[in-house]
Amino acid sequence: MSYVILVVDDDEATRDGMKELLEAKSEHCRIHTANDPLEAISLFHKYKDSLTHVVVDYFMPIDNGIEFCKVVKDNNSKIQVILFSGNKDLEEKVSKDVVDKFFVKPNGREVVEFILS
Numbered sequence: 001m002s003y004v005i006l007v008v009d010d011d012e013a014t015r016d017g018m019k020e021l022l023e024a025k026s027e028h029c030r031i032h033t034a035n036d037p038l039e040a041i042s043l044f045h046k047y048k049d050s051l052t053h054v055v056v057d058y059f060m061p062i063d064n065g066i067e068f069c070k071v072v073k074d075n076n077s078k079i080q081v082i083l084f085s086g087n088k089d090l091e092e093k094v095s096k097d098v099v100d101k102f103f104v105k106p107n108g109r110e111v112v113e114f115i116l117s
Helices: 012-025 037-047 065-075 088-093 108-116
Strands: 003-008 029-034 053-057 080-085 101-104
Touching (some): 003 012, 012 029, 053 065, 053 108
Parallel strands (some): 003 029, 003 053, 053 080
């Protein structure tokens, strides 16, 4: 199976680390990255028909990750949306209609395993 994944995080080390983990685990991953929701929306609209997963940080400049997750689900509900944050209390507040899976940072390996399973 091929995976087309958009990783959105304003922290460069986290974003690049997630990309490297995914590429190391599967040669069938094509990864796009964005550092804020505005860039993410642009990339999402460009690749929305081929994306299989979106991995989004909650806390970002401009807007939080939930708003971007809503855009994704409103436009293509087949894309698996994964939200991750350093704040574990957010999991209870996240709507299952908007987010398919929540992970607490820095569990990048768990996110990768979830995507590739």
